[in-house]
Amino acid sequence: MAYQLDLPKEARIHSTFHVSLLKKWVGKGTIPEPRLPILEPKHKSQPEPAEILDRRSQISRRKIREDVLLR
Numbered sequence: 001m002a003y004q005l006d007l008p009k010e011a012r013i014h015s016t017f018h019v020s021l022l023k024k025w026v027g028k029g030t031i032p033e034p035r036l037p038i039l040e041p042k043h044k045s046q047p048e049p050a051e052i053l054d055r056r057s058q059i060s061r062r063k064i065r066e067d068v069l070l071r
Helices: none
Strands: 002-004 016-018 052-060 063-070
């Protein structure tokens, strides 16, 4: 069994949750926010790396994974 939240279209989170992920809430009452904050597009919010300090490649299950250490 799953619950689906009625979220606005600009919300960037998954709207369906399985009941096993839900927990009983205990605490004082709160006033929910009327609207979710609008997030910046991904390309604007990611900082640029200063330089590449090191890199390595690993082979795992026939896949090559490259790790990069950035400053």
